[in-house]
Amino acid sequence: MKRFPPPLRILGYALVIGLGLLYVLPFAIQLATGFKTDPDAAAHPLGMIPVTPTTAAYQRLFGISQAGDGVPFLRWLGNTVFVATVVTAGRVLFASMAGYALARLRFPGRTLLFGFLLSVIAVPPVVLLIPRFLVLNTFGLFDTYAAMILPLLVDAAQIFIMKQFFESIPREVEEAARVDGAGVFRTYWSVVLPMARPALITVTILAFQGSWNEFTHYLVATQSSQYETLTTGLARMVSGGLGGGTQYPLKLAAALLSTLPVAVLFFSFQRHFVRGANAGSVKE
Structure with a gap:
């Protein structure tokens, strides 16, 4: 300027x-x-x-209304926090492990596997809703926390982000670790992973935001009110499932509270997020 x-x-x-x-x-x-x-x-x-x-x-x-017309917002919040925390931890772990394997390990079918990963990214998620429901129902997981969590533990796009970042790390660092007697997992866990902090923060934000705001998967994975999250509960509220009238203050207050955790997380780590997102595009 x-x-x-x-x-x-x-x-x-x-x-x-x-x-x-x-x-x-x-x-x-x-x-x-x-x-x-x-x-x-x-x-x-x-x-x-x-x-x-x-x-x-x-x-x-928050259930402190004297009129007895409370909304199970705290239950929605608890379910969302639990599922989002487990999914985020799983995605960060599996994305980093898979990304390191694709970036550094040489094994048969590696190129084919990476091509399959890219093809999965190109598939619209809505196409998988019915197959996902059939698989969950077949294995007896429908309407459980496992149904909400297991299909979201791995994300192809986040594996790709970690792979690109690991490829930007100089190989000399890993070779020095191997000379000191470190194996593959020790090199990944103690040497490479601490250097991937920007990418890990990026994946953490994306995983938490995605699982927190997820709607369609929770909709096909559960049907009981005890498993409702913020997104499915708010959808039922907006559709009139919790009483008549517009209830604009109630709906917008709930929507505001549901967006605050993701907004706080993003703005707290915004600098690391941008750095991690761009790191994979520049190689040493």
Whole structure:
């Protein structure tokens, strides 16, 4: 921007700020609506200041409403935290191990396996919904935590990210470890993996965000209300499954709370995320 004259710089900054405010506006409306009453939200949907501020929506979400019309938000949150944590840990472990094997180990069928991995990335997830349901039902896993977790433990795109990053690490580091007597797993775990911190953070964010926001898989893997997550529970709420009326404050308050953990995680590790995403494109 310093290369442009002051008027163009001012115009550019104004444009960037305007686009930023336009992006933030829906979240601000969402936050304000959560403190409105139902009639106020229906009458002034874009109002930024509630006419009669109230925390009734949040009281219903956390089960402290005196009217006895609470929403099982804490159960949804608990299921989501449990599944997302297990899936994230599994994806980081398996993606790093598979990525290192494809990047460094030489074994028969390695090229074919990598080609199969790329082909899996190209398959739209919606195509696999019915086969996934049939497999889970056949093995007796349908409507269990195992059905929610096991199919999500491995992600082809994240294996690809780890493979690309491992290939950017100089081989001399691993050769020095082998000279010192380290085996393949010891070299991977104690030498290479600590150097892959940016890629690990990237995969962690992607895995957590993907499992936290997952909807279609949970929809075909479960049917009992006890296994509802934030996404499936909110979908039932929006469809009118928890009572009549618009209930805009309740819905938007729940949506806001469900997005906060992912937003905090991303902005906390944004620098590492960008560095990890770009690291695989540059080789030493």
